Structures are given as C-alpha cells and as structure tokens.
Amino acid sequence: MKKVLLSEKIDDAGINLLKDNGFEVKIAANTDALTMAKEIEDAYAVIMRSSELPAEVIDAGKQLKIISRNGTGINNVNVDEATKKGILVAKVNGANAFSVAEYVITTMLMLSRKLMHTDKLLHEKQNKLTGMSLPGFSTKYNLNGNELAGKTLAILGYGKIGQQLALLAKAFNMNVIGYDPYAKNADIKLYDNLNKIWPIADFISINMPLTPETKDTITAKELKSMKNSAFVINSARGGIINENDLATALNNDEIAGAAIDAFSSEPPKPNNPLFNSKNTIITSHVAGTTKEANRRLGLGAAQAVIDFSNGKMPEFPVNPEVGVSKED
Structure with a gap:
C-alpha cells in the first residue's frame, strides 16, 4: 500500500x-x-x-x-x-478563486465603510451613548464611509482569482483595471506599467505569485505614489509588499488602510510592524480557505x-x- x-x-x-x-x-x-x-x-x-x-x-x-x-x-x-x-x-x-475574491471584496467593504473603527468605538463608548443619536455618533467620530461604486480597483495579477474578483467588483459598479504582463485577451484594461496605476487606484488588490520579479513590488516609493485615500489588500503572498514600509505608510496616513492575509514570514513574528499599524486588517491566511x-x-x-x-x-x-x- x-x-x-x-x-x-x-x-x-x-x-x-x-x-x-x-x-x-x-x-x-x-x-x-x-x-x-x-x-x-x-x-x-x-x-x-x-x-x-x-x-x-x-x-x-x-x-x-x-x-x-x-x-x-x-x-x-x-x-x-x-x-x-x-x-x-x-x-x-x-x-479557491471565488473564496479569495470574496475575501478581497469583504475587506474592501470593511475598510471603506470603516466597520472596524465603528465597532471599536461603540464598544469603547457604550456607556456614553445615552441621549445621543447613532447617526450623530457616526458624524461626530467621522464613521461615515464610502461606497465601492465608482471607485477604481486595480488587480495585480489577472489569473483565475483576478478574473473572479473583477466579476464581483463590476457587480458593485466599480471601475476595474489591472496589471499582468502574462495575461492575454483580458476583459479589463491592463496597464503595462505599474507606475501608471499607483496614482489612480482607490483599491489595490495583490493576486500575483511571489517570484524574484514580484518581490517588493510595493515599497515606500510606490506607497508614496498612491492616493492617501487608497487601500491595499494582499491575499496572495507575503514579500510582495515590504511590510516595514507598509506599516510606516499606514501610520503616517500616506494611505488609508490595508488588509493583509499573507506575511513574509509565516507565522508572522511578534515584532511584525503590521500588528500595530493603523487601520489594518490582519488575518491568518484564510482568504482561500473557506x-x-x-x-x-x-x-x-x-x-x-x-x-x-x-x-x-x-x-x-x-x-x-x-x-x-x-x-x-
């Protein structure tokens, strides 16, 4: 046997x-x-x-x-x-293409609608809510987020996951663009230069493999080129984003938030800066494991x-x- x-x-x-x-x-x-x-x-x-x-x-x-x-x-x-x-x-x-795509959309919604921050503040201030309307609470603490509709999603890596993600994003009336030098006959606009994507994307989803070519695709330089309202989601592999640079950008409000499901070292070390960076969702490599x-x-x-x-x-x-x- x-x-x-x-x-x-x-x-x-x-x-x-x-x-x-x-x-x-x-x-x-x-x-x-x-x-x-x-x-x-x-x-x-x-x-x-x-x-x-x-x-x-x-x-x-x-x-x-x-x-x-x-x-x-x-x-x-x-x-x-x-x-x-x-x-x-x-x-x-x-x-796991649908599961990963669903994770990306889920975290985009959580970040864009400020759900983590809202949940945290409601728990912290539960004894101070009497006499205050919840819409007033949301306004006071800047908890009113944004819709996905009309925003630009850039998908880096247009394989099966990227294609499934594009379908879901289009259902939210998003503008979907991408980057993949190996993709052929794509149904979205693919850019041949990542430097053209950073300044225009509201959301950047990493769905490419980790290779010597893709390592450190996003570092301090690229983060500084993004909108300060942009969100980055990595459901692929750690190492594609420089984690120290990402944490610095988040803490300095250079970008608005991030969702990270994969780390350069797994499990992440206790001193990983993303454990303490602002407006960051970190998950345990669960994007594709429904x-x-x-x-x-x-x-x-x-x-x-x-x-x-x-x-x-x-x-x-x-x-x-x-x-x-x-x-x-």
Missing part, C-alpha cells in the same frame, strides 16, 4: 478519496524539517499545504514520486530539487496523486518534463 504523507491535514473529502483508491494516509506530527524528513522516508507522495518543503526534506524521500500542492502557489516547495530527483510537482488551480474551497483543494490535491499513480499526468503539473509514473 502506497503511503501519502500530509504535511498538515487536508479536507476529509481528499483523505477519503485517497483511502478509497487504496492509499495509506499519514498526517505528519509536525511541519518542521526534522519531523518531515523522518516521516517522508517511506512516502510515495506528499501533499503540502503552506509549510516549507526544502531540499533536505525532499532528499530524505527515498521512495517519493510526487509532491502535490493543496493550493496554487508553489513558492514553499523546492521545485528545482524535486525536478533534479525526478519527482513530479503538481498543484491545484482555481479551486470550507467549500478546502474541499475542492483537498479533492484536487488527492486526485493529482491518484492520476500520477495510474500513469496519467495530473491536471496542473509544475514540472511536466519529469513525466508520469512508469509503474503498472
């Missing part, structure tokens, strides 16, 4: 699919390299979530044939090492292992040059 090692638990639907197809499923006791290296030794496949899979762990997989990502991004997997070892890497595309999305991701990651074991190339291979399993 072939063993599939899960770095972290995936949705039960994916686990059951593997078991129904004759695989032994084991969940790693921890995601640290030492534990993973020990538990991967006799694994035919490993399914990774967001924890790291470095070269030394891949090398320890003496029977390892396929690494399946329970998600789209593969920056946590050493693909070069896997390819060198003849190990296929596969991922799941599009399974129950519905998790089910689709788990099934997709499991199916990649099953397909490969049956001599079929998975739907979304990262290094297809490795080829498919030669086993019967």
Whole structure:
C-alpha cells in the first residue's frame, strides 16, 4: 500500500478519496524539517499545504514520486530539487478563486465603510451613548464611509482569482483595471506599467505569485505614489509588499488602510510592524480557505496523486518534463 504523507491535514473529502483508491494516509506530527524528513522516508507522495518543503526534506524521500500542492502557489516547495530527483510537482488551480475574491471584496467593504473603527468605538463608548443619536455618533467620530461604486480597483495579477474578483467588483459598479504582463485577451484594461496605476487606484488588490520579479513590488516609493485615500489588500503572498514600509505608510496616513492575509514570514513574528499599524486588517491566511474551497483543494490535491499513480499526468503539473509514473 502506497503511503501519502500530509504535511498538515487536508479536507476529509481528499483523505477519503485517497483511502478509497487504496492509499495509506499519514498526517505528519509536525511541519518542521526534522519531523518531515523522518516521516517522508517511506512516502510515495506528499501533499503540502503552506509549510516549507526544502531540499533536505525532499532528499530524505527515498521512495517519493510526487509532491502535490493543496493550493496554487508553489513558492514553499523546492521545485528545482524535486525536478533534479525526478519527482513530479503538481498543484491545484482555481479551486479557491471565488473564496479569495470574496475575501478581497469583504475587506474592501470593511475598510471603506470603516466597520472596524465603528465597532471599536461603540464598544469603547457604550456607556456614553445615552441621549445621543447613532447617526450623530457616526458624524461626530467621522464613521461615515464610502461606497465601492465608482471607485477604481486595480488587480495585480489577472489569473483565475483576478478574473473572479473583477466579476464581483463590476457587480458593485466599480471601475476595474489591472496589471499582468502574462495575461492575454483580458476583459479589463491592463496597464503595462505599474507606475501608471499607483496614482489612480482607490483599491489595490495583490493576486500575483511571489517570484524574484514580484518581490517588493510595493515599497515606500510606490506607497508614496498612491492616493492617501487608497487601500491595499494582499491575499496572495507575503514579500510582495515590504511590510516595514507598509506599516510606516499606514501610520503616517500616506494611505488609508490595508488588509493583509499573507506575511513574509509565516507565522508572522511578534515584532511584525503590521500588528500595530493603523487601520489594518490582519488575518491568518484564510482568504482561500473557506470550507467549500478546502474541499475542492483537498479533492484536487488527492486526485493529482491518484492520476500520477495510474500513469496519467495530473491536471496542473509544475514540472511536466519529469513525466508520469512508469509503474503498472
């Protein structure tokens, strides 16, 4: 019976699919390299979530044939090492596109309508509300926010998530623009220069992968070019925004707010400046992990292992040059 090692638990639907197809499923006791290296030794496949899979762990997989990502991004997997070892890497595309797009819209509404600030002030001043109208309270404390309608949303990265986000944003009557040098036949206006986007966008949503080219796409320079009423949402990967520069811009009112779901170091260190920056929503990498999305991701990651074991190339291979399993 072939063993599939899960770095972290995936949705039960994916686990059951593997078991129904004759695989032994084991969940790693921890995601640290030492534990993973020990538990991967006799694994035919490993399914990774967001924890790291470095070269030394891949090398320890003496029977390892396929690494399946329970998600789209593969920056946590050493693909070069896997390819060198003849190990296929596969991922799941599009399974969480709606969930991430929904998260972006949710945080845009929260920021634009000042819901966090309103909630905080109502709790703080609950004993001082007697005799005051709530609309008067809202006016006194500048809690009346703005609609999304008519505002410009810039989507950086126009893949499946970006396209789904554009559909939702258009339903709010937003003006949607974007940037993606690899996108073809886009249904929104794509700019070829990010410097043209910063001064005109009311909301900037990052939906691109973290690569050497996209690292530090937004630093102090870019933040100073934005409207002081602009909001930045990162539901992609940490490192695309310089976190220190972002916190400084927020605290100096250079931009109006931010929502951050991914950090350059995960979990974020206790001294991460975004923990204490003004008007910032921080969440625990939940943008794409609704129950519905998790089910689709788990099934997709499991199916990649099953397909490969049956001599079929998975739907979304990262290094297809490795080829498919030669086993019967």
